[in-house]
Amino acid sequence: MRWDDGLRLCSLALLERPLRSLLSLLGVAIGISAVVVLTAIGEGLRGRVLEGFSQFGTRVITVRPGRMQTGGLGGLLAGTRPLSIADAEALRRLPHVQAVLPIIHGNGDIEAPERSRRVDIYGTGADLVRAWQVRMALGRFLPPANDGRSPPNVVLGHRLSQELFGAANPLGQRVRVGGMRFRVIGVLERKGNLLGFDLDDIAYIPVDWAEQLFNREGLVKAQVLFDESIQAPVFVEQVRELLVARHRQEDFTLTAQDTLLGSLNRMLAALTLGVATLGGISLLVGAVGILTVMTTAVSERTAEIGLLRSLGGSPGQVLGLFLGEAILLSLAGGLLGLALSAVLLGGLHLLAPGLPLALNPSLALIALVLAAVVGVLAGFTPARHAARLQPVEALRCE
Structure with missing residues (x-):
């Protein structure tokens, strides 16, 4: 089977049930848009805070009276x-x-x-x-x-x-x-x-x-x-x-600006990653949706699988077909999620022009790769089940 024939078969299988496919990819779209929007907000806020702290330069030492000492009940500022x-x-x-x-x-x-x-x-x-x-x-x-x-x-x-x-x-x-x-x-x-x-x-x-x-x-x-x-x-x-x-x-405390900025940058980056991870939890909804759709597709198309195997299709080709469907479904959800992200970010810019937003173009590619990974993980088990079906047993389901 040529790759273009396999791609056409995967596309036709998704288009035969457009409503079910749309509902499944919506979960991925919402998850991708949540990750992109939350990351853009987090990176924008991180850039704004770091810019505020560094606009006076980074080669600065701040001297404060009193020395911070640790004690039994926490830090004590001791100075004479x-x-x-x-x-x-x-x-x-x-x-x-x-x-x-x-x-x-x-x-x-x-x-x-x-x-x-x-x-x-x-x-x-x-x-x-x-x-x-x-x-x-x-x-x-x-x-x-x-x-x-x-x-x-x-x-x-x-x-x-x-x-x-x-x-x-x-x-x-x-x-x-x-x-x-x-x-x-x-x-x-x-x-x-x-x-x-x-x-x-x-x-x-x-x-x-x-x-x-x-x-x-x-x-x-x-x-x-x-x-x-x-x-x-x-x-x-x-x-x-x-x-x-x-x-x-x-009896004084010294603080280097570059050290402070480095610590602040790491803290804000970790916070941004945490917020993006929370948004990524919604991708689990999309993964469950794809898993459900692909499991249903395998049960509905058992006879088709048997016919394909009887005509010489290998288990690897059957596995590739169903994995391809899952990946196409998730990639479509990823593209829809990017479009939804653009709409949401544009709306945020109009409603809150003072809110800093930093959208990294490479984030779009990462989002699509993430969507494909979700498709592979969610579709692998149903695809493997389809590849293991015996041709004679599968044809009896007709």
């Missing part, structure tokens, strides 16, 4: 000395350092001549523009401190500037931030959200003024950017040695 602005300046003098960003953050009221509102306030330094890769829409960013003391200047996020001053130029205007008077010297370009955190709705003030404003004795954290001429583990050790020498103990 705060992380100071002087520590940040010492880190700036290390080799391979590109920028050091001391950070103190909180929230408070900002009052313009005619409007006021409560906002997030960041105390930071002049390196923020370089470290966070932001640009100025108006004016300039906070200048470096002079002899350890900064002038009372403030830089506004794009949205905050519009809400306080509208279309007017805010440069040179006096505002009160947490009750202290500052002069507006710059407005940042629109930056957008970072993981739900609006970077355009922030007031940026010098870190030494933020210490006084929030009544703190040290920094919340410091971010250190380093160049590509040194490996992250080596640079982490340099930072650790410097701070231990200054503090006389390791």
Whole structure:
């Protein structure tokens, strides 16, 4: 038997009972569409989260005061000395350092001549523009401190500037931030959200003024950017040695951005795989449907099998015919599932344009291969039963 004759026989067998075939392949279609859609959503969310964490660069070491220690009831944050602005300046003098960003953050009221509102306030330094890769829409960013003391200047996020001053130029205007008077010297370009955190709705003030404003004795954290001429583990050790020498103990926590991103990526990838696996459970419904259809087909076509065997058809050819029917049925379900996935993803994009979706083209090929595997697994047992039928016994069923 030629392969094209076998393909025609398989197709005709499925088309003879279109309703039953359609109902069977619907199970595969639903399973494939569930896997594709859930994977696209999972990959989109993973990409969005990683992009948010990495938009400020990956060659970053974050230093936080206090050292995480394990105890009987879990992790305890133990620290005896705060992380100071002087520590940040010492880190700036290390080799391979590109920028050091001391950070103190909180929230408070900002009052313009005619409007006021409560906002997030960041105390930071002049390196923020370089470290966070932001640009100025108006004016300039906070200048470096002079002899350890900064002038009372403030830089506004794009949205905050519009809400306080509208279309007017805010440069040179006096505002009160947490009750202290500052002069507006710059407005940042629109930056957008970072993981739900609006970077355009922030007031940026010098870190030494933020210490006084929030009544703190040290920094919340410091971010250190380093160049590509040194490996992250080596640079982490340099930072650790410097701070231990200054503090006389390791009472701080160091976190490398690339290590954090690697762990986050693995966690989100595992979550995406888990969600896709849950969607793939619906493929079991399709497999059961194909198994039922093929078992019924073997019982209904026993005489046809006997005739085929009596005309010289081998058991392998009979096995191939019924396996071919199962694979065609599952592949048709896979194609229908891909079409259904396209419709669902298009609908999600229209209904929720902010939902990140990442559809990998290779996923379509994987889905079709998965559908074929489902067909083989579901159709093998009925096909083997058909191949083992004896011609004489099968013809008696006519």
